Structure formats: C-alpha cells, structure tokens
Amino acid sequence: MPDKIIRLLKSKILLILLPIITFFFLGWGYIGHSIINYNTILTALPEMSFFEYWADSLAAHGSDADDRKSIDPDEGPKHYIDIDNYPEFLSTGTIPQNFDSIVALHGYSFVIDQGILPWAILNTADSLQTAFENNNLHKAMLLAADLGHYIGDSHMPLHITRNYNGQYTDQYGVHSRYESGLIQRFQDQIIYGGDSLQYIDNLSDYVFNMIYDNYLYVDSVLGADAAAKAFAGNTNSTSYYNKFWELSKNFTIGLFKKASYRLTCVIYTAWINAGGSPSRISESNNNLLSDFTLYQNYPNPFNPSTKISWQSPIGSWQILKVFDVLGREVATLVDEYRDAGSYEVEFNLASSMKNPTSGIYFYQLKVGEFVEGKKMLLLK
Numbered sequence: 001m002p003d004k005i006i007r008l009l010k011s012k013i014l015l016i017l018l019p020i021i022t023f024f025f026l027g028w029g030y031i032g033h034s035i036i037n038y039n040t041i042l043t044a045l046p047e048m049s050f051f052e053y054w055a056d057s058l059a060a061h062g063s064d065a066d067d068r069k070s071i072d073p074d075e076g077p078k079h080y081i082d083i084d085n086y087p088e089f090l091s092t093g094t095i096p097q098n099f100d101s102i103v104a105l106h107g108y109s110f111v112i113d114q115g116i117l118p119w120a121i122l123n124t125a126d127s128l129q130t131a132f133e134n135n136n137l138h139k140a141m142l143l144a145a146d147l148g149h150y151i152g153d154s155h156m157p158l159h160i161t162r163n164y165n166g167q168y169t170d171q172y173g174v175h176s177r178y179e180s181g182l183i184q185r186f187q188d189q190i191i192y193g194g195d196s197l198q199y200i201d202n203l204s205d206y207v208f209n210m211i212y213d214n215y216l217y218v219d220s221v222l223g224a225d226a227a228a229k230a231f232a233g234n235t236n237s238t239s240y241y242n243k244f245w246e247l248s249k250n251f252t253i254g255l256f257k258k259a260s261y262r263l264t265c266v267i268y269t270a271w272i273n274a275g276g277s278p279s280r281i282s283e284s285n286n287n288l289l290s291d292f293t294l295y296q297n298y299p300n301p302f303n304p305s306t307k308i309s310w311q312s313p314i315g316s317w318q319i320l321k322v323f324d325v326l327g328r329e330v331a332t333l334v335d336e337y338r339d340a341g342s343y344e345v346e347f348n349l350a351s352s353m354k355n356p357t358s359g360i361y362f363y364q365l366k367v368g369e370f371v372e373g374k375k376m377l378l379l380k
Contacts, residue, residue, distance in 0.1 A: 029179055029180040029183055029184065030062070030063045031183055031184055031187050032152065032156075032179060032183045032187075032256070033062035033063050033066075033148065033149055033152050034059040034060075034062045034063075035059075035187065035190055035256060035260075036062070036148055036151075036152040036155075036256060036259045036260050036263065037055075037058035037059045037061075037062040037145060037148040037149075037152070037260075037263070038055050038056070038058060038059035038062075039192070039194075039256075039257075039260035040054075040055065040058060040144075040148070040260055040263050040264040040267065041054075041055040042192075042193055042194030042260065042261075042264075043194035043195055043196075043197055043260070043261055043264040043265070044194075044197070044264055044268075045197055045268070045326070045327055047276075047327040048268065048271065048276070050137055050140075050141075054141055054144070057141050057145070058141065058144060058145050058148060060145075061141070061142060061145035061146075062145055062148055062149055062152070063149065064142070064145060064146060064149070065078070065079070065146045065149040065150065066079075066149070077112050077113075077115045077116045077117075078115075078116055078117060078120035078150060079115070079117060079120075079149075079150070079153050079159065080115035080117055080153065080159040080160065080164065081114055081115040081116065081117040081118060081159075081160050081211065082114045082115055082160075082161060082162040082164070083095065083114070083160050083161065083211065083215060084161055084162050084163075084215075085114050085162050086106070086114070093212060094208070094212065095208075097118075097204045097205070097208050099111075099116075099119050117150060117153060117154055117159065117160070117211070118154070118207050118208055118211055120150045121147065121150045121151060121154065121207050121266075122203060122204060122207055124143055124146050124147045124150060125147060125203060125266050125269075125270050127143050128140055128143040128144055128147060128267065128270040129270040129271075129273050129274045130274075131143055132270055132271050132273075132274030132275075132276060133274040133275065144263075144267050147263060147266060147267065148259075148263045151210075151259055151262055151263045151266065152259050152263075154207075154210060154211050154214060154259075155210075155214050155255045155256070155258060155259035155262075156178075156179055156255075157214055157215065157217040157218045157220070157221050157255075158174070158175050158178060158179070158218065158221060160211055160214060160215050160218070161215065161218045163218070163222070166222060166225070169222055169226075171222060171225055171226065171229075173235065174221070174222065174225045174235075177225065177235060177241075177244070178221055178225065178244075178248075181241065182241060182244055182245060182248070182252075185241055185245070186241075186245045186249070189245075189249065189253075190252075190253055190256055191253070192253055192256060192257035192260070193257075194260075194261065194264075195261050197264065197265060197268055197326070198265045198268075199265075199268065199269055199272055199325040199326070199359075199360070200265055200266065200269040201359070203266070203269060206262075206265075206266075210258075210262060214255065214258075217251055217255065220248065220251055221248065223247075224244055224247035224248040225244060227243070227247055228240050228241070228243040228244035228247060231243045272325055272360065272362075272375070273360075273375070275362065275372075275373045275374055275375055276362075276373070292310075292311070292312055292313065292365075292367060292370040292372070293310060293311045294308075294310045294365045294372045294373075294374060295308070295309045295310060296374055296376075297347070297363065297374070297376045300376050300377060301376075301377040301378065301379040302349075302376065302377070302378060302379075303378060303379055303380055304348055304349050304350035304351075304356070304378070304380075305346055305347060305348040305349070305350075306346070306347055306376060307344055307345070307346050307347070308320065308333070308344065308345055308346075308347055308363055309342065309343060309344035309345075310342070310343055310365050311341065311342040311343070312338065312340055312341065312343075312367050312370075313340050314340050314367075314368075315337065315338065315339040315340050316337070316338070316367050316368045317336070317337050317338075317367075317368075318334055318335075318336065318337070318338045318343075318365070318366070318367045319332070319334060319335050319365070319366045319367075320332070320333040320334035320335075320345065320363065320364070320365050320366075321333065321363065321364050321366075322347060322349075322352070322361055322362065322363045322364075323361065323362045323363075323364065324359075324361055324362075325359060325360050325361070325362075330349070330352050330353055330361065331347065331349075331352040331353075333345050333347055333363075347363070349361070349378055356378060356380075357378075357380075358378050358379055358380045359377070359378060360375050360376070360377055360378075361375070361376055361377075361378060362374065362375050362376070363376065
C-alpha cells in the first residue's frame with residue numbers, strides 16, 4: 001500500500017480516536033468535575049449571595065478547561081504535575097513553590113513537561129480575586145469553574161504522579177478506569193456534606209500541602225485496582241468495578257468532599273481579599289457613584305486603633321460597620337444622618353471585642369445606593 005494512503009488512513013483513524021482518548025483522560029471526567037463544582041454550595045456562607053445562582057453554572061462549566069486543550073497548547077500542563085519526577089520531592093516530600101525558583105533549578109522545559117497544576121491553581125485564584133475586585137461576577141463564575149477543575153484534578157491522585165496510567169506497575173488503563181469508568185457507575189453514591197468555611201492565610205502553602213496530602217492516595221488507587229483485577233480476573237467486568245468501588249469508595253468520596261470544600265475556601269478567600277462583605281458584591285453589578293469615596297484606613301496594618309475616612313457629596317443616612325473574615329459584625333462606627341462632607345472616625349478593635357486575633361478585618365460604608373468595603377490588617 002502506498003505510504004501516502006497509509007498516512008491518510010492513520011490520520012483518519014487518529015481523528016476518530018482523538019475524542020475518545022480525550023474523554024478518557026479528563027480529570028475525574030465531566031461527571032466528577034460537575035459534582036465537585038456544584039457541591040461548593042454545601043459550605044458557602046449566606047453572605048456569599050452569588051452562590052445562590054452559581055452552583056448550577058459552576059457545574060455546567062466544570063469541564064471548560066478540558067475543552068480548551070484542543071485549541072490552546074498551553075492548557076494541557078495545567079491539569080497535572082508528575083511531582084515524583086522531582087528528586088527533592090522524593091527526598092524531602094516538597095518542591096519549591098515559587099515558579100521562577102523551580103525553573104531556575106530544573107529548567108523551563110523540564111518543569112512544563114512535569115505539569116504546572118499548582119501554579120495554575122494559584123494563577124486562577126489571583127484572576128478570580130481581580131474579577132471580584134472589578135465586581136464582574138460572570139467572569140468570576142467562569143474563573144471559579146476553572147479553579148474547580150484544577151483543584152478537582154489535584155484531588156485525582158493519578159494526576160499528581162509519573163505513574164499516571166499505571167505504566168510503571170503493569171496497570172495500563174487504570175487512569176480512565178478510576179476517574180471515568182468507576183465514577184460513571186457509582187456517581188449516585190458520591191454523597192457528602194459541607195464544613196466550616198476557612199479563610200486561607202497563605203494560599204501557596206495551602207495549595208502545595210493539598211497536593212502533598214492527595215499524593216498519599218496514589219498507592220491506594222493502584223492497590224484497589226490491582227486487588228479488583230485479581231478478584232475478577234479482568235478489568236472490564238461488573239465484578240471488577242464492584243470490587244474496585246468497594247475498596248476505594250471511602251477515600252474516593254473523601255477526596256471529592258475535600259475538593260469541593262477546598263474549592264469553596266479558595267473562592268471565599270479570593271472574595272474576602274477583594275473586599276467581600278455583606279452587600280459588597282451583588283448580581284446587579286451596580287456602578288458606584290464616582291463622587292463618593294471611601295479611603296484606605298491609616299495606619300494599616302494597625303494595632304489596636306486606626307482611622308477611617310470618607311466623603312459624601314450629599315446628605316444621607318450613613319452606615320459604617322466593621323466585620324471579621326467570616327462576615328460577622330464587629331462594630332458599628334456610624335449609623336446616622338450626616339450632611340455632605342468629609343468625615344473621619346477612629347476605630348479601636350480592642351474596645352470592640354475581647355482578645356481580638358491578628359488577621360484581616362473589613363470595613364464597609366453604605367450611603368444610600370453607594371456601598372463599598374475595604375480590608376485592613378491587625379498585627380499584634
């Protein structure tokens with residue numbers, strides 16, 4: 001057969017197989033990512049009112065990042081990290097968190113080849129914060145969906161190991177068997193609840209520790225697959241998948257729960273860092289009146305007192321409140337009618353609450369339809 005015809009047939013076969021191959025190497029598959037993204041609502045606070053209409057959209061857009069792989073050559077490495085190809089991880093259990101530092105140590109091509117999943121999470125979280133700051137909730141939702149995809153991939157243990165398809169343990173195909181075949185069959189049993197929302201002080205530490213924790217489940221997945229194969233004598237029967245699920249159900253549901261919970265915490269942290277507080281961000285995306293101004297407190301950081309100033313071009317009822325990172329009211333500094341003008345008040349946190357802890361607090365000014373908030377930092 002002429003070489004030209006052979007090449008043509010190979011190309012046509014590849015075009016037919018490519019969607020199938022792509023499907024089986026999606027992190028957690030479409031179903032898994034939808035479950036993880038939707039269940040962010042289990043942990044969201046009432047103050048995060050946008051979550052009331054986000055959950056369905058987060059689920060629907062949970063695999064957008066996978067869809068981009070076919071058109072964006074830079075997308076693929078964002079979905080995994082072969083972390084055990086780093087010698088320092090094998091010796092110490094960690095790798096440098098700074099991207100420039102790890103590139104300087106190993107070279108750009110090596111780092112890209114191993115995958116850049118943790119940095120994709122961090123960069124997307126930064127973009128999400130910017131979208132919140134700009135009060136662009138539609139863009140924020142799409143970024144949060146991508147963030148959920150990457151965080152979901154980090155909780156699929158075979159996305160964080162060089163042995164991602166069992167090629168080093170004679171378990172070829174385990175990747176799709178676990179994240180797609182198993183999840184599709186038992187999706188109705190993946191049920192879990194939420195937890196107490198956490199503000200993340202150091203997002204980089206949080207993301208890398210998350211990956212280190214999830215790496216511990218690589219052997220669990222491979223062990224369950226091997227035991228199920230030994231039990232059933234194959235890797236494609238109902239008997240195999242039932243045994244695989246029996247052996248992996250508990251830690252798999254646990255990974256899903258952690259993924260949803262951690263995603264919500266990262267979204268919450270981005271929202272808080274953008275100045276999020278009750279009424280700060282609304283679906284209507286109203287434009288703030290340009291001649292109202294709320295200034296950054298001074299000094300900032302502070303201990304224990306600071307000054308907050310603002311100006312109003314009209315006389316109106318004015319409310320100035322302080323909240324902690326969980327959205328709980330700490331103090332009401334102003335709640336009265338005031339004429340147009342510039343104002344300043346002093347806030348002493350020690351007089352407003354017993355034993356205040358160091359960290360981020362927020363103050364919010366509401367004058368008619370004008371609502372704005374800023375963050376401030378207490379350092380003891």
